[in-house]
Amino acid sequence: DTDFPTDDSAAGADTAASRQAGQIPREVARRRTFGIISHPDAGKTTLTEKLLLFSGAIQLAGTVKGRKSGRHATSDWMDIEKQRGISVASSVMQFEFRDHVVNLLDTPGHQDFSEDTYRVLTAVDSALMVIDAAKGVEEQTIKLLDVCRMRATPIVTFMNKMDRETRDPLELLDEVESVLKIECAPVTWPIGMGKNFRGVYHLLKDEIMLFKAGEEKADGAFEIVKGIDNPKLAAMFPLEIEQLKMEVELVHGASHVFDLERFLAGVQTPVFFGSAINNFGVREILSALVDWAPAPRERDATVRDVKPEEPKFSGFVFKIQANMDPAHRDRIAFLRVCSGRFEKGMKVKHLRLGRDVKLSSVVTFMASSREQVEEAYAGDIIGLPNHGNMQIGDSFSEGEMLTFTGIPYFAPDLFRTVRIRNPLKVKQLHKGLQQLGEEGAVQVFKPVLGSDLILGAVGVLQFEVVASRLLNEYGVDAVFESSSISSARWVSSDDKKALGDFENQLGHQVAYDAAGNMAFLATSGVNLRLTQERWPKLTFHATREHA
Numbered sequence: 001d002t003d004f005p006t007d008d009s010a011a012g013a014d015t016a017a018s019r020q021a022g023q024i025p026r027e028v029a030r031r032r033t034f035g036i037i038s039h040p041d042a043g044k045t046t047l048t049e050k051l052l053l054f055s056g057a058i059q060l061a062g063t064v065k066g067r068k069s070g071r072h073a074t075s076d077w078m079d080i081e082k083q084r085g086i087s088v089a090s091s092v093m094q095f096e097f098r099d100h101v102v103n104l105l106d107t108p109g110h111q112d113f114s115e116d117t118y119r120v121l122t123a124v125d126s127a128l129m130v131i132d133a134a135k136g137v138e139e140q141t142i143k144l145l146d147v148c149r150m151r152a153t154p155i156v157t158f159m160n161k162m163d164r165e166t167r168d169p170l171e172l173l174d175e176v177e178s179v180l181k182i183e184c185a186p187v188t189w190p191i192g193m194g195k196n197f198r199g200v201y202h203l204l205k206d207e208i209m210l211f212k213a214g215e216e217k218a219d220g221a222f223e224i225v226k227g228i229d230n231p232k233l234a235a236m237f238p239l240e241i242e243q244l245k246m247e248v249e250l251v252h253g254a255s256h257v258f259d260l261e262r263f264l265a266g267v268q269t270p271v272f273f274g275s276a277i278n279n280f281g282v283r284e285i286l287s288a289l290v291d292w293a294p295a296p297r298e299r300d301a302t303v304r305d306v307k308p309e310e311p312k313f314s315g316f317v318f319k320i321q322a323n324m325d326p327a328h329r330d331r332i333a334f335l336r337v338c339s340g341r342f343e344k345g346m347k348v349k350h351l352r353l354g355r356d357v358k359l360s361s362v363v364t365f366m367a368s369s370r371e372q373v374e375e376a377y378a379g380d381i382i383g384l385p386n387h388g389n390m391q392i393g394d395s396f397s398e399g400e401m402l403t404f405t406g407i408p409y410f411a412p413d414l415f416r417t418v419r420i421r422n423p424l425k426v427k428q429l430h431k432g433l434q435q436l437g438e439e440g441a442v443q444v445f446k447p448v449l450g451s452d453l454i455l456g457a458v459g460v461l462q463f464e465v466v467a468s469r470l471l472n473e474y475g476v477d478a479v480f481e482s483s484s485i486s487s488a489r490w491v492s493s494d495d496k497k498a499l500g501d502f503e504n505q506l507g508h509q510v511a512y513d514a515a516g517n518m519a520f521l522a523t524s525g526v527n528l529r530l531t532q533e534r535w536p537k538l539t540f541h542a543t544r545e546h547a
């Protein structure tokens with residue numbers, strides 16, 4: 001509304017440009033990308049389903065293992081998965097909540113979990129830890145939390161199954177603090193448990209949310225009573241409210257007050273109590289993730305840190321999944337966007353290959369069908385069709401030479417020697433293992449001397465997955481035999497001669513992995529230690545980052 005004549009075209013361009021300039025930071029600020037970590041049976045699947053209920057449009061990449069729902073269809077691409085009723089592959093789900101875009105990355109929860117689990121956690125900005133309040137801290141949770149700690153990932157904790165007889169809540173917090181070495185700041189506190197579970201007291205808001213079983217509706221609001229001294233409460237459940245007042249006093253004295261900075265630094269976790277199956281307390285953790293968990297942050301790209309709101313697109317591949325859908329027998333590379341805006345059809349540089357690629361058929365997954373991605377921002381995960389030219393750790397940009405770091409390969413604990421029944425298939429075996437190795441399904445070591453290949457894994461299940469995929473995708477009937485190898489270390493040195501001597505003298509134990517890195521395969525702890533002592537010029541690494 002102005003009387004002055006204006007140069008329309010210039011003004012238009014100006015507004016469009018400034019709108020664009022503001023758009024990326026706005027989109028970044030409203031994104032939350034997190035993973036759920038838990039021990040099997042703690043309630044991760046149930047909770048995931050309840051979280052998804054909060055949004056209308058659910059986008060699923062892969063899928064939650066749909067034991068109870070009809071969503072199994074997209075994930076049962078693998079026989080082994082069907083047999084066991086578990087999800088070998090992790091998945092990505094995008095949904096909106098309170099004007100935020102939430103990306104939820106599922107991690108395999110089976111005890112034989114694989115390296116995939118670790119790598120998925122490199123693509124998140126925060127994690128939701130689910131604990132079965134009857135069981136407390138379990139083994140898998142310990143391992144996963146260790147991985148989160150490597151990047152100081154902020155953790156929100158949900159104590160689940162309060163509708164059952166559980167352990168004493170104070171004792172649970174103690175256990176989290178002593179076993180997981182993370183400070184607990186209770187935000188809600190349970191009133192009773194099991195049959196006498198009455199609800200939770202919100203310590204920060206001084207209000208009580210009354211429990212009602214079987215609340216399946218997403219927006220089913222639970223009744224709220226203001227103030228712990230509200231006479232209404234004493235009338236409703238006099239015994240429990242007295243107990244609550246005592247406990248709250250204890251909690252105030254003995255535990256930590258929620259501190260956003262400490263949470264963001266990964267040293268303190270806000271703790272919520274509830275019951276996933278009753279949808280009770282789920283909205284509170286979702287709110288905590290939106291209100292407190294970080295938006296995408298800057299990432300180390302070796303030459304410099306890349307900020308998420310930078311105008312130019314960049315990202316890295318953290319996972320490759322094969323044959324997610326039998327109707328599309330290709331591989332999908334999961335890329336986490338680190339900066340800028342991804343637009344359908346854009347040209348980006350595949351930095352390892354130094355080649356331009358046009359990203360025209362990039363996908364995300366809506367319910368059980370694939371959807372074309374129109375645009376994506378930092379924190380989002382997009383699926384790139386991969387015809388064998390992408391590996392875990394590959395970085396993409398609009399041209400700048402970036403190398404995103406932090407995608408770990410862990411020295412495997414489990415080893416197998418591979419043989420094939422039909423020697424004529426040796427070429428297919430090598431091709432299959434090379435591809436599966438690049439994909440990160442298993443680690444493949446080729447000793448300098450000898451013809452056997454050695455496979456290394458973090459979980460036993462990885463071997464079964466590889467055997468089944470070798471047969472189905474490469475027509476190779478492979479036999480995995482126990483191996484004399486007990487551990488592996490990647491070897492590096494500035495001294496080229498020392499490396500050469502090492503390889504010449506220990507050819508049976510020196511091997512190269514699928515990415516061409518030298519490794520030492522030790523037959524025992526003593527063997528490893530003695531070798532390290534004898535070769536002081538070499539460095540032995542228990543992890544390597546994908547280069």
Ligand code: GDP
Nearest residue numbers: 040041042043044045046161164275276277278
């Ligand atoms: P996951 O293995 O961690 O994915 O666990 P699931 O979500 O499959 O849950 C394991 C079992 O615990 C299932 O039988 C669920 O129905 C049950 N469960 C999950 N949440 C609750 C809860 O809040 N209360 C009770 N009583 N059972 C629950």
